[in-house]
Amino acid sequence: MQPFRRGAALLAALSTLALAGCHRSATDNSGPLVLNGSSPIATVNGQDITQQQFFTQLQNYVPAPAAPAQAAGPAVLRQMISALLVEQYAKDQGVAPTDAEVNALYNTFQAVQEAQSVKPFDQLLAESGQTDQDIKDARLRPQIAQIKLLAKGQPPVTDADVSAYYAQNKAQYTEPNRAHIKRIVLASSADAKRIADQIQKGQPFDSFAAQSLDRSFPGGDVPVWVNLDAPNPQIVPPALVQLIKNAKPNGVVGPYPFHGVYWVVQVVEKKQKTVVPLDQVKDAIRFEIMTQRARQDPMRVQTVNQQLRDYQTKAKITIPEKRYAQLLDELTAPPPPTPTLTLPPASAPPAPKRGG
Numbered sequence: 141m142q143p144f145r146r147g148a149a150l151l152a153a154l155s156t157l158a159l160a161g162c163h164r165s166a167t168d169n170s171g172p173l174v175l176n177g178s179s180p181i182a183t184v185n186g187q188d189i190t191q192q193q194f195f196t197q198l199q200n201y202v203p204a205p206a207a208p209a210q211a212a213g214p215a216v217l218r219q220m221i222s223a224l225l226v227e228q229y230a231k232d233q234g235v236a237p238t239d240a241e242v243n244a245l246y247n248t249f250q251a252v253q254e255a256q257s258v259k260p261f262d263q264l265l266a267e268s269g270q271t272d273q274d275i276k277d278a279r280l281r282p283q284i285a286q287i288k289l290l291a292k293g294q295p296p297v298t299d300a301d302v303s304a305y306y307a308q309n310k311a312q313y314t315e316p317n318r319a320h321i322k323r324i325v326l327a328s329s330a331d332a333k334r335i336a337d338q339i340q341k342g343q344p345f346d347s348f349a350a351q352s353l354d355r356s357f358p359g360g361d362v363p364v365w366v367n368l369d370a371p372n373p374q375i376v377p378p379a380l381v382q383l384i385k386n387a388k389p390n391g392v393v394g395p396y397p398f399h400g401v402y403w404v405v406q407v408v409e410k411k412q413k414t415v416v417p418l419d420q421v422k423d424a425i426r427f428e429i430m431t432q433r434a435r436q437d438p439m440r441v442q443t444v445n446q447q448l449r450d451y452q453t454k455a456k457i458t459i460p461e462k463r464y465a466q467l468l469d470e471l472t473a474p475p476p477p478t479p480t481l482t483l484p485p486a487s488a489p490p491a492p493k494r495g496g
Contacts, residue, residue, distance in 0.1 A: 183457070184224045196278070316369035324348055336404045366381065
């Protein structure tokens, strides 16, 4: 999926959190994992990570670019244990995420996903193999815990701060003119013209999709909105964007020559430029401001990470599954990989330093 609006770091993070993954078999380099449901996959300070929770995250695992060959099982379990440690430490420090905060950020997450995809949110969620509670517990709650740990002791973010940030960065919360399209890619101009003519005469577009040379999108249905305002759009050639912009919904564009092949495009739906209301993004903005303020104090980040490292080395962790037992040494013996607080990249103007 494409970033919701590239300016807002937290919103961009929300755009890639969870729904872009596809189902994978629950395997790693040690062979298939048999889940019997009778015991936790790990226990952290008395709190279980269930087999079902682990399986759900394993199904949606996407390797980090820096470690593409890393076995999925250990990587997922390490991430889940680290996230749980962050949550537990946040609770100990009196800054645990509240259900209201998690629900508010989930609403923003849903809005982000709906702004990107032409599919209904419920369909995206079902295709990812996750529930709303999976997203809240595995993704959003740890993220909020990280931010609140870093922001502890900061002046509170006021409604005035949020409104000022929104006004200053309104372009980040503006959805462009956009189109939902289907496309067929053909080898010859004659075939493309023949199919385009038949579609214009009323033949269903989907009946020709199997003839497409490009099977990137099932049925030719491009799952994300095509930005009609971008000078260098993705997915669609710039000159074709102008033709799509001029076409009416259900209209056919093409044949369009591109890199030795010919595109036939149907415009399924178009949406006009819209500004996302402040109420839909105010909670994400609040956390964004907290994050940016923390970034302005590198020593705070270093201190909190050291505190988390100390908390991790003293944690009582059990991992019944033998193949993952080596994680105990990594997590509890110095120098352990800390449950690091990784801030989103700085991609928006600095947030106001104080409220009021």
